[in-house]
Amino acid sequence: MIKTENLTKKYGSQQVLNITSLEIPKGQSFGLVGNNGAGKTTYFSLLLDLIRPTSGRVVNNEVQVDESEAWKPFTSSFIDESFLIGYLTPEEYFYFIGDLRGRNKADVDKLLSSFEDFFHGEILGQKKYLRDLSKGNQKKAGIVASFIGNPEVVILDEPFANLDPTTQIRLKSIIKDLAAKQDVTVLISSHDLMHVTEVCERIVVLNKGEIVKDIQTSEETLKELETFFGE
Amino acid sequence: MIFFGIWMFISLVSIGVGLYFILRNKFPHENPMWMLSRYMVYWVLIELFYRYFMQKLPVMDVKSLLAMPIKKSSIAHYILGRSGLSGYNAFALFLFVPFGIVLLSNGYPVLNVLLWLVSMLAIVMCINYVNFIVNKSDKAMIIIGGIIAILYGLDYFQFLPVKEFFGPIFHGLYQYPITVLVPITLAVLSYLINFNYLKNMLFLDASLKTKTKEAKTSELAWTKRFGEMAPFLQLDLKMIWRNKRTKAQAFISLLFVFYGLIFYTQDVYSNMVPMFAFLGIFMTGIFLSNFGQFIPAWDSGYYSMMMSQNIPLRKYLESKASLISVSVVTMFLLTIPYAYFGWDKLAINFGSALYNLGVNIPMILYFGSFNKKRIDLEKSPIGNMQGTSAIQFLIILPVLGLPILVFTAFYYLISVEAAVLVLSLLGIIGFALKNKLLNMITEQYRRKKYGMIAGFKEKNN
Numbered sequence: 001m002i003k004t005e006n007l008t009k010k011y012g013s014q015q016v017l018n019i020t021s022l023e024i025p026k027g028q029s030f031g032l033v034g035n036n037g038a039g040k041t042t043y044f045s046l047l048l049d050l051i052r053p054t055s056g057r058v059v060n061n062e063v064q065v066d067e068s069e070a071w072k073p074f075t076s077s078f079i080d081e082s083f084l085i086g087y088l089t090p091e092e093y094f095y096f097i098g099d100l101r102g103r104n105k106a107d108v109d110k111l112l113s114s115f116e117d118f119f120h121g122e123i124l125g126q127k128k129y130l131r132d133l134s135k136g137n138q139k140k141a142g143i144v145a146s147f148i149g150n151p152e153v154v155i156l157d158e159p160f161a162n163l164d165p166t167t168q169i170r171l172k173s174i175i176k177d178l179a180a181k182q183d184v185t186v187l188i189s190s191h192d193l194m195h196v197t198e199v200c201e202r203i204v205v206l207n208k209g210e211i212v213k214d215i216q217t218s219e220e221t222l223k224e225l226e227t228f229f230g231e
Numbered sequence: 232m233i234f235f236g237i238w239m240f241i242s243l244v245s246i247g248v249g250l251y252f253i254l255r256n257k258f259p260h261e262n263p264m265w266m267l268s269r270y271m272v273y274w275v276l277i278e279l280f281y282r283y284f285m286q287k288l289p290v291m292d293v294k295s296l297l298a299m300p301i302k303k304s305s306i307a308h309y310i311l312g313r314s315g316l317s318g319y320n321a322f323a324l325f326l327f328v329p330f331g332i333v334l335l336s337n338g339y340p341v342l343n344v345l346l347w348l349v350s351m352l353a354i355v356m357c358i359n360y361v362n363f364i365v366n367k368s369d370k371a372m373i374i375i376g377g378i379i380a381i382l383y384g385l386d387y388f389q390f391l392p393v394k395e396f397f398g399p400i401f402h403g404l405y406q407y408p409i410t411v412l413v414p415i416t417l418a419v420l421s422y423l424i425n426f427n428y429l430k431n432m433l434f435l436d437a438s439l440k441t442k443t444k445e446a447k448t449s450e451l452a453w454t455k456r457f458g459e460m461a462p463f464l465q466l467d468l469k470m471i472w473r474n475k476r477t478k479a480q481a482f483i484s485l486l487f488v489f490y491g492l493i494f495y496t497q498d499v500y501s502n503m504v505p506m507f508a509f510l511g512i513f514m515t516g517i518f519l520s521n522f523g524q525f526i527p528a529w530d531s532g533y534y535s536m537m538m539s540q541n542i543p544l545r546k547y548l549e550s551k552a553s554l555i556s557v558s559v560v561t562m563f564l565l566t567i568p569y570a571y572f573g574w575d576k577l578a579i580n581f582g583s584a585l586y587n588l589g590v591n592i593p594m595i596l597y598f599g600s601f602n603k604k605r606i607d608l609e610k611s612p613i614g615n616m617q618g619t620s621a622i623q624f625l626i627i628l629p630v631l632g633l634p635i636l637v638f639t640a641f642y643y644l645i646s647v648e649a650a651v652l653v654l655s656l657l658g659i660i661g662f663a664l665k666n667k668l669l670n671m672i673t674e675q676y677r678r679k680k681y682g683m684i685a686g687f688k689e690k691n692n
Contacts, residue, residue: 048539052681072541082688083536085466087473087608089446099462100541129446129473131609
């Protein structure tokens with residue numbers, strides 16, 4: 001689904017990302033781990049054509065992302081709060097995203113109703129603008145918004161950060177479900193090794209912009225990662 | 232910001248210096264001090280009204296002080312003291328101090344003038360601290376606005392001599408130096424009220440919590456007729472309505488409809504026809520330039536989302552263009568009553584509106600692609616120059632200067648009719664080429680995309 005070829009990003013002389021080759025098949029739940037500055041967000045931003053690659057390319061479902069906008073209809077993402085519109089209520093925001101993705105109110109409402117558990121009564125009908133919600137609740141809204149319109153690729157940067165334990169557990173089952181049952185390619189990054197190993201079929205470790213490990217998740221994965229980062 | 236500050240400083244000081252002579256000239260039989268005093272009640276009210284929009288209370292900045300070993304009363308003094316030093320308070324002084332100096336040089340009694348200045352300072356402080364109290368609710372703003380309108384109305388239609396009533400009160404501050412104690416007492420009183428209030432409210436969940444207004448979900452169903460552009464239009468309307476800076480700008484734009492009254496009613500300008508072209512372009516295009524010059528920086532807070540969502544760039548731009556078009560048409564409709572001053576005014580405004588629609592809209596969108604500075608919508612408006620760069624000053628030339636130049640040229644070469652016709656024609660041509668122009672602009676935005684995204688992420692500019 002997503003092919004990355006000879007992708008590099010440099011700021012001045014400093015190289016922040018260098019991926020020779022990485023292929024993520026359709027329906028895979030893909031986890032990206034690494035310390036701060038490893039290049040996770042840079043990679044995601046390149047996937048979304050938010051920054052210009054220094055060289056190389058990302059091809060999302062046959063579309064080279066920095067040459068055509070045709071990847072947008074089937075790709076959705078939540079990177080950080082800058083993906084939210086602060087002066088809208090969560091409902092308005094969901095409907096706006098729905099409008100952008102060709103879903104009417106009823107469609108959106110239907111989808112939202114299946115996330116009632118996840119929202120835990122803190123998002124809908126609160127009469128609050130997104131900017132006035134807590135960080136965790138903002139994140140919930142942003143994550144759910146990225147599921148609107150049956151995307152084939154969902155990119156979530158640090159989805160578990162700021163969430164309360166209950167929500168983290170619910171999010172894990174949602175992500176697993178997306179990849180397993182709906183054949184959605186899910187890309188997440190995380191600092192929490194436990195969560196990623198639990199959710200992702202495959203884990204790639206970035207260090208100083210380069211891929212240092214590419215693991216099919218198994219029982220031993222968590223240990224392997226802990227040893228790697230512990231050193 | 233510095234530029235804006237200097238500009239304000241210079242204009243206020245020069246008004247302050249000139250005020251005496253202007254009043255002297257206009258009302259040769261009246262004492263300038265007396266004339267000024269008559270209007271002071273309006274100054275106080277308007278300043279209160281205006282500060283509601285402009286001044287943000289520095290309460291939030293002290294969060295970090297709370298956990299430190301500092302007495303609450305010191306923190307409260309600090310907050311109030313700091314707001315006393317706010318730049319808004321200096322504005323009035325820039326005006327009154329030069330005025331006072333001119334008075335002195337014209338032989339007014341020193342003691343009276345100096346104490347009068349002290350009174351003015353005390354009144355400014357009163358306004359500052361009263362604003363602290365009333366700023367918390369929208370109702371206060373509406374009430375103050377209402378009082379201004381009613382007083383002015385009563386005065387204008389001579390139901391009640393408002394100026395005659397308040398004039399002596401303010402003039403007394405000059406005439407009887409001892410009365411300086413009154414405004415000083417009031418200032419101290421308003422300070423103390425605030426102090427007591429603040430001291431008891433310095434908790435994270437009390438005054439330090441930014442008031443979260445209850446959000447109202449609105450549908451704006453009527454926008455549906457704009458089809459594919461409806462969601463963007465709704466978004467922009469909500470943005471304007473729900474953020475202070477944009478809201479203030481929309482109001483200010485509307486107020487500029489009255490700009491014409493200043494010029495149309497003066498005989499001096501009746502022969503300066505190019506002036507009317509300026510008015511036409513300016514009045515019908517005020518929102519266009521106020522709002523348009525910062526496109527797409529208004530969306531800077533969530534620009535990366537806009538660029539990765541399923542939004543064709545072109546549709547995004549098109550919706551901005553339609554919003555501005557609506558504003559131009561609205562402003563033109565509002566200026567129709569100026570036909571009272573002659574049909575030529577109406578014709579000129581019509582031509583100007585067409586020109587704005589056809590030429591200036593694409594122009595301002597094009598220049599928008601050079602915007603790279605972030606605008607935080609939540610920050611307080613005006614005096615807030617966030618998002619401003621050299622572009623904003625350069626843009627005035629083509630948007631305002633060019634049409635006036637064209638108009639003037641054809642007016643002097645041929646006639647008013649020809650000049651209006653040319654403006655209208657240019658507008659219509661621009662309109663006919665709309666698709667082509669928009670395609671070009673879209674291409675330009677695409678080229679600048681990465682720079683914009685990066686620029687909008689930088690929080691301190």
